[in-house]
Amino acid sequence: MAFSSLSTAATNVNPNKSFEVTPSPSDSISSLSFSPKANHLVATSWDNQVRCWEIHSGSSQPKASISHDQPVLCSAWKDDGTTVFTGGCDKQVKMWPLLSGGQPTTVAMHDAPVKEVAWIPQMNLLVSGSWDKTVRYWDTRQAQPAHVQQLPEKCYAITVNYPLMVVGTSDRNLIVYNLQNPQTEFKRIQSPLKYQTRCLAAFPDQQGFLVGSIEGRVGVHHLDDAQQSKNFTFKCHREGPSGSEIYSVNSLNFHPVHHTFATAGSDGAFNFWDKDSKQRLKAFSRCPNPIPCGAFNADGSIYAYAVCYDWSKGAENNNPSTAKSYIYLHSTQESEVKGKPRVGTGRK
Structure with missing residues (x-):
């Protein structure tokens, strides 16, 4: 009996009984983005496709799709949805222009793959970060960038919560910008984590950011020097005796209402956390394949996550016949995402 239940757990592709979005992309999923105005979910994939679904209670309806010439790595919505x-x-x-049914147009170019995009409504500009070691700002009506910012290394991650923008590059550089003065670095710091940066998330109050790395660790970093005592790092997405199996933290997302956050990793797990009380609020069962990306919808009632091969072990370990890609939706419960008082503080 114990053997059969163990075997079922090992092969269960959906151990958290989440709702599956169909049809799923035919290759690994690189990003998920919810519209800020409606339950429209966009996924980008290594099969060169961008797909959108309309999410209803208990159902997902394919809405539209477009193609790139090569694998698509990132996505972002305009603030009006x-x-x-x-x-x-x-x-x-x-x-x-998805809602109007219009055709896609090219609005930005780089000299190497584009790793990150973000829309900045307060500036009416698009920002793109690339492996060509630049961040570029674009007025989408113009062919040339409004500004090109040189980076010390390849761009791996960007997070924007105006006026804060943080760019993570190789060599563990974290470059902070005040978007009220975007052509000047506000601060450059070395990541508090010892290994390669994988993902970033700006605090909802713009006072700092989260950074996740390939070593199964997250750093909580405040920008104000007077707040440095509040900085800390913690281990996550680790398995085995004393956490000896270490997995990458691939995704960091703040809950839009409660300001707690989700991590997702190459161990196939996602967790919800409260940085203020330094507690894990909820740990979910591990899926059989990595989770490369996740996203909350606009009101935080849905957490979407992809389960698929994440290329961390190279092309030689990818088996397309068995490594199907899935997109799942988890309906969040308040008890999972609402922060809790820190033990002994009485904080509400």
Whole structure:
């Protein structure tokens, strides 16, 4: 009996009984983005496709899709929920007027793959970060960038919560910008984590950011020097005796209402955390494949996550016949995402 239940657990592709979005992409999923205005979910994939679904209670309806010439790595919505920006290995960013049914147009170009895109409504500009060691700001009506910012190394991650923008590059550089003065670095710091940066998330109050790395660790970093005592790092996405199996933290997302956050990792698990009380609020069962990305919807009632091969072990370990890609939706419960008082503080 114990053997059969163990075997079932090992092969259960959906151990958290989440709702599956169909049809799923035919290759690994690189990003998930919810519209800020409606339950429209966009996924980008290594199969060169960008897909959108309309999510209803208990159902998902394919809405539309577009193609890039090469794998697509990133996506972001315009703040009005009408338009999606996507970038990838074809070195360009496409603007897709999804709600109007319009055709995508190329609005940004780089000299190497585009790893990150973000829309900055307060500036009416798009920002794109690339492996060509630049961040570029774009007025989408103009062919040339409004500004090109040189980076010390390849861009691996960007997070924007105006006026704060943080860019993570190789060599563990974290470059902080005040977008009220975007052409000047506000601060450059070395990551508090010892290994390569994988993901970033700006605090909802713009006072700092989270950084996740390939070593199964997250850093909580405040920008104000007077708040440095509040900085800390913690281990997550580790398994085995004393955490000897270490997995990458691939995704960091703040809950839009409660300001707690989710981590997702190459161990196939996602967890919800409260940085203020330094507690894990909820740990979910491990899926059989990595989770490369996750996203909350606009009101935080849904957490979407992808389960698929994440290329961390190279192409030689990818088996397309068995490594199917899935997108799942978890309906969040308040007890999972609402912060708790820190033990002994009485904080509400």
